[in-house]
Every structure is written in structure tokens, then in C-alpha cells.
Amino acid sequence: MVTVGVAIRQLYRVSIDLGKDAGATTEDPLAGIVLGVCFVFLGMLFVFVGLYRYFRSQLLMTRGKFPVSRTMVGACAAATLALLVGP
Numbered sequence: 012m013v014t015v016g017v018a019i020r021q022l023y024r025v026s027i028d029l030g031k032d033a034g035a036t037t038e039d040p041l042a043g044i045v046l047g048v049c050f051v052f053l054g055m056l057f058v059f060v061g062l063y064r065y066f067r068s069q070l071l072m073t074r075g076k077f078p079v080s081r082t083m084v085g086a087c088a089a090a091t092l093a094l095l096v097g098p
Contacts, residue, residue, distance in 0.1 A: 012054025012091075020047030049094055057087060 023043020064080055071078045 012057055013051050014054075016047040016050030016052075016054060019043060019050060023047070046094075053090060053094060056090075060087060 020043050023046075060083060064083060068078050068080075
């Protein structure tokens with residue numbers, strides 16, 4: 012996710028630079044920065060969610076239970092989809 016954020020930022024930068032050379036105007040140069048930062052933030056959030064899930068699963072498995080993680084995975088998938096479809 013972090014890599015995608017950096018790549019989106021770089022693509023917007025390249026399109027702005029090419030637009031200046033060709034005389035074309037870009038709609039919103041700030042959109043690339045905002046979208047890139049959102050992907051980087053979401054990537055860092057996923058790292059913390061994964062850390063939480065790992066230690067929670069370890070704790071529950073030592074108690075003889077098997078944790079179900081459908082809600083957390085569904086929320087992460089929905090957040091990624093919303094970010095991809097939203098702009």
C-alpha cells in the first residue's frame with residue numbers, strides 16, 4: 012500500500028511535468044499528493060492492524076480458541092475499495 016501511494020504521487024508528478032512541456036493544464040495537482048498520502052496512511056494502518064491480529068490470535072490460540080477475523084479483513088478490504096473507487 013505504501014508503495015502504491017508513492018507510485019501514485021510520482022505518476023501525478025510526471026503528468027504535471029509533461030503537461031507543462033506540452034502546454035496542457037492539469038485539473039488538480041494536489042489530488043496526487045492527497046491520494047498518495049491516503050495510500051501511505053492506509054498502508055501504515057494495515058501494518059498496525061496486522062500486528063494486532065497476530066498477537067490477538069496468538070493469545071486466543073494459547074487458550075485453545077480459534078479466532079475468526081472476517082470483520083477486520085472485511086473492513087480493510089472495504090477501506091481499500093473505497094479509496095480506489097472514491098477519486
